[in-house]
Amino acid sequence: MQKFIDKLLVISSKFAQLKFLNIIQGSFMMIMPVTIVGSLVALLRGLPIDAWQAFLASSGLYTTLSTLYTFTVGFLSVYVVFSIGYQYAVRNGLDRQAIAIGFFSLASFFIVTPYTPGEGPYGAATFTSDWTGATGMFCAIIIAFLTGWIFKLCKKGNITIKLPDQVPPGVANQFTALIPGALVLLVMMVLGMVVAKTPYGNIQSLIYGVISMPIQNLGANIWGQYFLSLFIGLLWFLGIHGGLAGMPVMMLLFTQLQYENLAAYQAGAALPNWVTGSALSISNGSLPLIVAMLLFAKAESNKTISRIAVLPALFGVDEPAYFGYPMILNPIFFIPWTIANCTVTCWGTYLLQALHLLPYYNGVSAGGGFMPFFITNLTGYGISGMFWGFVLFAILVLICTPFVKAYDKQKLEEEKAQLEANLQ
Numbered sequence: 001m002q003k004f005i006d007k008l009l010v011i012s013s014k015f016a017q018l019k020f021l022n023i024i025q026g027s028f029m030m031i032m033p034v035t036i037v038g039s040l041v042a043l044l045r046g047l048p049i050d051a052w053q054a055f056l057a058s059s060g061l062y063t064t065l066s067t068l069y070t071f072t073v074g075f076l077s078v079y080v081v082f083s084i085g086y087q088y089a090v091r092n093g094l095d096r097q098a099i100a101i102g103f104f105s106l107a108s109f110f111i112v113t114p115y116t117p118g119e120g121p122y123g124a125a126t127f128t129s130d131w132t133g134a135t136g137m138f139c140a141i142i143i144a145f146l147t148g149w150i151f152k153l154c155k156k157g158n159i160t161i162k163l164p165d166q167v168p169p170g171v172a173n174q175f176t177a178l179i180p181g182a183l184v185l186l187v188m189m190v191l192g193m194v195v196a197k198t199p200y201g202n203i204q205s206l207i208y209g210v211i212s213m214p215i216q217n218l219g220a221n222i223w224g225q226y227f228l229s230l231f232i233g234l235l236w237f238l239g240i241h242g243g244l245a246g247m248p249v250m251m252l253l254f255t256q257l258q259y260e261n262l263a264a265y266q267a268g269a270a271l272p273n274w275v276t277g278s279a280l281s282i283s284n285g286s287l288p289l290i291v292a293m294l295l296f297a298k299a300e301s302n303k304t305i306s307r308i309a310v311l312p313a314l315f316g317v318d319e320p321a322y323f324g325y326p327m328i329l330n331p332i333f334f335i336p337w338t339i340a341n342c343t344v345t346c347w348g349t350y351l352l353q354a355l356h357l358l359p360y361y362n363g364v365s366a367g368g369g370f371m372p373f374f375i376t377n378l379t380g381y382g383i384s385g386m387f388w389g390f391v392l393f394a395i396l397v398l399i400c401t402p403f404v405k406a407y408d409k410q411k412l413e414e415e416k417a418q419l420e421a422n423l424q
Contacts, residue, residue, distance in 0.1 A: 021249065023091055024141065027083035028251055034079060038072025041065050042266035043364045043379055069266050074129055076259055077136035081109040081144045088148030094155065100177035101151050105144040108188045109136075112143065112203035131204045134259030139207040147184050154180035222275050224253060226346045229279075233338040236285065237328060250277050262363025271360040278361040278380065279349040280389045281373040285341050286321035287313045288396035289333065292404040293325075295397075299411035314372050325407070332407045336400040344399070348392050358384055 045056070045065040056062035085105030089098035113136065116126040131139065154160060160176045192203055200206040228250055254277025261271045282288055290313050293306040302325065309320035327333045352358035364379045377389035 019091055020145075021252075023084060023087045023145075024252060026087040026091070027080060027144075028255070030083040030087070031076075031079040034072050035076065038069055038074075039262060039364045041068045042073065042262050043362075045069060046265040046268060046362070066266070070129065073259055073262055074133050076133050077140040078106065078109065078132050080137055081140035082106045084141060084144035085147055088145060089151070092148065092152055094148070094151055097151060097177050097180075100174065100181060101148055104151075104177070104181045104184050105147040108143050108147050108184055109140055111185065111188045112139065112192050114202045114204065133263060134256040135208060136204055137256050137259075138211055139204050142207060142211070143188075146187075150184050150187065151177075151180045154183065159183075222346070222350050225250075225275055225277050225279075226342065228253075228277075229342045229346055230339075233285070233342050236322075237334060237338045253277060258361065258363045260363075261361060265362040265364070271362060274353060274360055275350070276361045276363070279345040280352075280358075280381065280385060280392055281376040282341065282345055282389065282393045282396055283313055283373045284316045284318045285337060286318040286327060287373070288341070288393060289327065289336060289400045289404065290321055292397050292400040293408070296401060296405055297408045299408050299415055301415065302408050302411055316371070330407075332403050332410075336396070336403045340396060340399045344392055344396055348388075348395075352388055358388055 045062070047053070053062075056065065082102040082105060086098050086102040089095060089101040094101060110127070113127065113131050115128075118124045118126070130136075160179055195201070195203050195206050198206065200209060254275075257273040257276045258278065261273050261276060264271050286309065290306050290310050293302050294310065297303050297306060305321070305324040309318075309324055312318070312320050322328050325333070327337055349358065353360060359381055361380050362382075373393070374386050374389055377385040381388075
């Protein structure tokens, strides 16, 4: 067992250190405030209540909320391309040019995105929102990485404008970005001209058809979701931050699908994607076990830890329980925590949706993982989601109960033995 843990620690450590995944995760963290606000706006805009929809229409808020959504979540790829360009620079020793790389990534994204030229010398060009949202996300990722890579090559080859040391750094940094930036735009222009001769017509369509869709078809399904969730849970059990290793892959596979559902939800249309990497929440994993402890524990240590840990766990902070009982590397809790949590939530959600007892996930992200699970279920799945979330939570508490009793019996015997030793 120890050899297995040691090997898994090495693999997980190398996986978590992959610069590619760290850049993607860092970029999504950067834009999280914008996406959360946009998700909440979509929730208000799409609530399927006739009286509420009538109020929005009569007050003019319907259009206002649509505008807010369009320029937050509807511009997801625009924010992603800048943030990835910035993160690439920071994590590759290009800190002084991070802003410039972000802007050139943004410019490159617009260069490869199809648009309608304006009429006449002063006519305004028109972009559609087809590629600025979730659909253009894979293109945004590739463009930003390519931009950062060209800047990195130019720095390595010393291809830049050299200025005297007396020039202030704020000015010098902008001039040193001119040659790499011009090269980036030239490369994008040439690539755009080449792809325009193909049946795809533009780089956005090429990447979406050749890369994005095959990756999603391969991993963005219930099996991919389940095994990734299981992997994340296993890492947590071993004391490794599972989110750092697994969540970037989850984001890569499922973010586009979630935001496609969010766009349909705020527009009042049918949600297109069944599996989105999301499942009914039961908090971050320790709460069912804590509740079982509160109900059945007799050992003073377990009762004390449970009373301390329950409120933080309700808001997604599990460390008091993870390290207090402890749960990490505790073989008694492996099945209820690592296996049951993932299996019940993932397959339970899938089954309820297959039976049409639960709607598809609407893409709304509320609280960034730090809201009580019933609120998360309410915003993501509606009233039925909140109800079935409580049902799955109760099932997990029942599953935890025999394991909790076994562990509590063990702790109770230890406490009695300690008490007897103190009396002697």
